[in-house]
Amino acid sequence: MSAHMNNKQHTMIAWMEDKPGVLNRVAGLFRRRNFNIESLTVGHSETPGISRMTFVANGSDRDMKQIKTQLDKLINVTEVEDVTNSDPISRELALIKVKANSETRTEVMQITEIFRGHIIHVDMESVIIQIVGKVAQINSLLQLLNNFGILEMVRTGRIAMVRDQDHSQLSKTAVSAHQNGHQ
Amino acid sequence: MSNIKTGGQIIWESLIAEDVEVVFGLPGGAILPAYDDLAKYEYPIHHVLVTHEQGASHMADGYARATGRVGVCIATSGPGATNLITGLATAYMDSTPIVAITGQVPNSLLGRDGFQESDVQGVSLPVTKHNYLITDIRDLAMAIKEAFYIASTGRPGPVLVDVCKDVQQATMDFEYPKSIYLPGYNPNVNAPDSGDVTRAAELLNNAERPLIVSGQGVSIARAEKELRELAEKANIPVATSLLGIGTFPTTHPLSISWGGMHGEAYCNYALQDCDVLFAIGARLDDRLTGAFDTFAPKAKIIHADIDPAEMGKNLTIDTPVIGDALLILRELVPQVEANEHPAWLAQIQEWKSETTNRDILEQETDELVAPYIMRALWHETDEGDATIVTDVGQHQMWEAQYYNHTKPRSLLTSGGLGTMGYALPAAIGAQMGSPDEEIWVVAGDGGFQMTMVELSTIMQENLPIKIAIINNGYLGMVRQWQDVFYNKRHSGTPLFNPDFIKLAEAYGMAARRVTKKDEAIEAIKEAQNFDGPFLLEFQVEEFTNVYPMVAPGKSNADMIRRPAEATSEGN
Numbered sequence: 001m002s003a004h005m006n007n008k009q010h011t012m013i014a015w016m017e018d019k020p021g022v023l024n025r026v027a028g029l030f031r032r033r034n035f036n037i038e039s040l041t042v043g044h045s046e047t048p049g050i051s052r053m054t055f056v057a058n059g060s061d062r063d064m065k066q067i068k069t070q071l072d073k074l075i076n077v078t079e080v081e082d083v084t085n086s087d088p089i090s091r092e093l094a095l096i097k098v099k100a101n102s103e104t105r106t107e108v109m110q111i112t113e114i115f116r117g118h119i120i121h122v123d124m125e126s127v128i129i130q131i132v133g134k135v136a137q138i139n140s141l142l143q144l145l146n147n148f149g150i151l152e153m154v155r156t157g158r159i160a161m162v163r164d165q166d167h168s169q170l171s172k173t174a175v176s177a178h179q180n181g182h183q
Numbered sequence: 184m185s186n187i188k189t190g191g192q193i194i195w196e197s198l199i200a201e202d203v204e205v206v207f208g209l210p211g212g213a214i215l216p217a218y219d220d221l222a223k224y225e226y227p228i229h230h231v232l233v234t235h236e237q238g239a240s241h242m243a244d245g246y247a248r249a250t251g252r253v254g255v256c257i258a259t260s261g262p263g264a265t266n267l268i269t270g271l272a273t274a275y276m277d278s279t280p281i282v283a284i285t286g287q288v289p290n291s292l293l294g295r296d297g298f299q300e301s302d303v304q305g306v307s308l309p310v311t312k313h314n315y316l317i318t319d320i321r322d323l324a325m326a327i328k329e330a331f332y333i334a335s336t337g338r339p340g341p342v343l344v345d346v347c348k349d350v351q352q353a354t355m356d357f358e359y360p361k362s363i364y365l366p367g368y369n370p371n372v373n374a375p376d377s378g379d380v381t382r383a384a385e386l387l388n389n390a391e392r393p394l395i396v397s398g399q400g401v402s403i404a405r406a407e408k409e410l411r412e413l414a415e416k417a418n419i420p421v422a423t424s425l426l427g428i429g430t431f432p433t434t435h436p437l438s439i440s441w442g443g444m445h446g447e448a449y450c451n452y453a454l455q456d457c458d459v460l461f462a463i464g465a466r467l468d469d470r471l472t473g474a475f476d477t478f479a480p481k482a483k484i485i486h487a488d489i490d491p492a493e494m495g496k497n498l499t500i501d502t503p504v505i506g507d508a509l510l511i512l513r514e515l516v517p518q519v520e521a522n523e524h525p526a527w528l529a530q531i532q533e534w535k536s537e538t539t540n541r542d543i544l545e546q547e548t549d550e551l552v553a554p555y556i557m558r559a560l561w562h563e564t565d566e567g568d569a570t571i572v573t574d575v576g577q578h579q580m581w582e583a584q585y586y587n588h589t590k591p592r593s594l595l596t597s598g599g600l601g602t603m604g605y606a607l608p609a610a611i612g613a614q615m616g617s618p619d620e621e622i623w624v625v626a627g628d629g630g631f632q633m634t635m636v637e638l639s640t641i642m643q644e645n646l647p648i649k650i651a652i653i654n655n656g657y658l659g660m661v662r663q664w665q666d667v668f669y670n671k672r673h674s675g676t677p678l679f680n681p682d683f684i685k686l687a688e689a690y691g692m693a694a695r696r697v698t699k700k701d702e703a704i705e706a707i708k709e710a711q712n713f714d715g716p717f718l719l720e721f722q723v724e725e726f727t728n729v730y731p732m733v734a735p736g737k738s739n740a741d742m743i744r745r746p747a748e749a750t751s752e753g754n
Contacts, residue, residue, distance in 0.1 A: 069492035
């Protein structure tokens, strides 16, 4: 996507039929349309047979409209919503393996506690921290942990949910379409 | 009561349920069970055996463009399927409805690099509107039904159904499904938003220099009559895109031909000067617009199209109108006020007389050149009463400039993908769909050779197709770019050609070589009067180039015009 003064980070949610190859279709579209995706997370939604994807992309409003309309054209994608301006609750989970011996372990544990993370594994040389939080919160924790030496890290990417009732209905449009049928 | 069928039978019976009468294909191991069922049960479907599977997908494309119906092609796994891809990509870019059925290795070999296995679903993914891999016979009929529905509705496009060999051999109790469930598919077949239509009407009513750009969407929606009503009611000049040629008669007083890279200069002037531009059923691609940020700089742009993703994809749009072109025009025409626009039309007329003389009609040469041949062909086909299927290159632009198309679907050409080799097989498909139509292939010597193996298909089916090869001994359009942008270094563009007359004779096809201007008309007549296919080779002046020309990435306002002193620019 073109660099633009109005570029900002957008959080989008897409609902799609849970069928083989759907993720490939979405990923292929992002690649061939030259859309840059920062993170992408997919899993079940509340509707059986419908998966829910949260992805984060940088670009202008116009870029995002292209992403949305192009995604909408995929036959298996039932709904796409840009929730950036809907003040969504967004969270990410990270597992972080940090160097920690008898000298540093206490400090690592204290920092983890400040960030509301949990130590879920300890051995003589390292600990594994689990943290669920906003992206910025996880980034801050990582910055501090860098001083001890991060051995391994995995992040899930952002998931998001909008507070008001209407948005929970979005994926239900698929259900009503099912009941009505085409033709 | 049970109705036990094999997967192969289900394929054919599903096609029959979709009113398919002809398919284009070539068998191989992984599709053999289906081919066996075709013969065994004598299904009433005409199978056209092609020479190369690329031909099959282009034939399905030509059939679809000529008739408006879904074209069907069929191939085996691996190389058979990958050979279809160029034709599918061509159809995808030009929104042509095709259903492609391919055989796939049996389930037991899937993913194990079996003989003639390729990931056809993966390979075809970016060049199809949708595709299926069928590993279970219970999904087969539904996939075919969905494929036809998806291919033919909304913005049409190719859909591929890849069927494992063991699925074709399996059996089940068959009933063709009556309804389908596609919760994520919205073909926008409903009426457009009335507020958008009203805004479009207001813009047009207040315009001083309005202009219509008509694209292929008008033809897909069969809205040519309504387009004409709109233009005539408010006296709005109509330009077309390349694929929109035929949606508005080029001979109509309000026609301003077509615009873009090789469109007529006066049309480009009008595009750049209009104050309201109403584009309908055209995707406004770079070949039409020139550099996006320079296109129609004075205009408020109304973009009417069935595909919401086209809105703002290339240009900043003032008023999008989403929907079927026919429904949009039906709502729009009553809201548009009668108007005259005399000053605007007079201005266009002034541009036209200058530019047409300079770029289009100024062909004072005794040499045999393609523009002359196109004019002659137009005249000899009752002034436009034929379907012309062009290849890609200089001849394609000349055909579009000099053959005045007056009827819908009378020019079939690969606009978006620019696929050389399209013309010959696409013409075969078109003739199969429209057996009574006079059909001409117009191809360059380069593109013709890419798919000329289908000459055997013409002979096999005894189709009365007339072929005009415009032979200048070069990949002409590439050579033209080298002339203009690469210091006339003709890198890889001179061609070694066969003797096209002997080639035709080898296939048993009548043929004639034309080397002189004064033989052209008589040769065209001879081809027309011949009862059967006929190949004409026109050996034209080598170095003639197409004008006007907008350099890629430049504005339509910066056209390279025909050099005033010469019609050719040899060494």
